[in-house]
Amino acid sequence: MKQVNATVVSNHELWPGAYLLWAQAPEIAALARPGQYAMVRCGEGHDMPLRRPLSVHRTSLDGNVAFLFAVVGRGTEWLAQRKKGDPLDLFGPLGNGFDIYPSSRKLLLIAGGIGIAPLVALAEQAVATGCSVTLMIGDRTATRIYPDRLLPSGIKTVVATEDGSLGMKGMVTDLLPKFIPEADQVFACGPLRMYQRMAQMSSELRDKPTQVLLEVVLGCGVGACLGCTIETRHGQSLVCKDGPVFELSDIVWDKAVAPPAGRRYLRK
Ligand SMILES: Cc1cc2nc3c(=O)[nH]c(=O)nc-3n(C[C@H](O)[C@H](O)[C@H](O)COP(=O)(O)OP(=O)(O)OC[C@H]3O[C@@H](n4cnc5c(N)ncnc54)[C@H](O)[C@@H]3O)c2cc1C
Numbered sequence: 001m002k003q004v005n006a007t008v009v010s011n012h013e014l015w016p017g018a019y020l021l022w023a024q025a026p027e028i029a030a031l032a033r034p035g036q037y038a039m040v041r042c043g044e045g046h047d048m049p050l051r052r053p054l055s056v057h058r059t060s061l062d063g064n065v066a067f068l069f070a071v072v073g074r075g076t077e078w079l080a081q082r083k084k085g086d087p088l089d090l091f092g093p094l095g096n097g098f099d100i101y102p103s104s105r106k107l108l109l110i111a112g113g114i115g116i117a118p119l120v121a122l123a124e125q126a127v128a129t130g131c132s133v134t135l136m137i138g139d140r141t142a143t144r145i146y147p148d149r150l151l152p153s154g155i156k157t158v159v160a161t162e163d164g165s166l167g168m169k170g171m172v173t174d175l176l177p178k179f180i181p182e183a184d185q186v187f188a189c190g191p192l193r194m195y196q197r198m199a200q201m202s203s204e205l206r207d208k209p210t211q212v213l214l215e216v217v218l219g220c221g222v223g224a225c226l227g228c229t230i231e232t233r234h235g236q237s238l239v240c241k242d243g244p245v246f247e248l249s250d251i252v253w254d255k256a257v258a259p260p261a262g263r264r265y266l267r268k
Contacts, residue, residue: 004027
């Protein structure tokens, strides 16, 4: 991991409130694996002392790194305003990313909302190594679905929207009983309620090897502040350092994702 003075290459709104930002950061592009993240410095001076974690969405051979982010607060609002040529202070890549087992040939990827961000790089890697990939994308409405033209070729996509404006009407989790049995391994990124729903599925579905990326609130990114501690079957773990990717069955859901203690005073 490294602190990198990157430069914004492009930044545009992909759908209302979601931005795709590319930055020149060869040190991170060379090392990052799907599911890893960078801590992004937002704001000027001492305005926002805590960096914001963002998954590496994609990398390019010419040393660029992409982030796909939803504007939810001050940090991401600031990031959405960055223009080509602006400096960007990054720290990464961090964390333990997704792990495709050597025996897995058929992968099911499940994206809830902005959770598509880390799964595109994973799909790319999986296709390149000869795996077959089904990517399920769910969101509220058609205009918030990641555009087909940006997806890697050679994957099958299945879409679900809550209002039925594209694909199946309903939640992406409603489709899982049909797709999970065919998969050797499952990978997901989305809101915590999506994982909780998955954890409640029948044991046949639940027992499939399933890795989930936890986008909880992070303070430091290096295991120092302990603000992202969760309960797992092996004891306490830090999302920033031991994760952010965990085996779904390892997470103790009734205790795992504690309210973001300290967040209100940590984040300014
Ligand atoms: C490992 C990791 C990877 C992530 N990758 C991405 C990514 O690729 N794209 C992306 O859009 N987001 C991602 N996130 C979430 C992202 O870090 C937060 O949305 C961001 O820090 C919010 O900063 P802010 O200053 O804009 O909002 P703040 O002002 O800090 O918060 C504004 C509001 O958003 C809520 N919020 C903040 N963080 C989160 C969160 N993690 N989950 C749910 N609600 C939150 C707060 O409770 C508050 O209501 C990731 C988080 C983690 C831990």
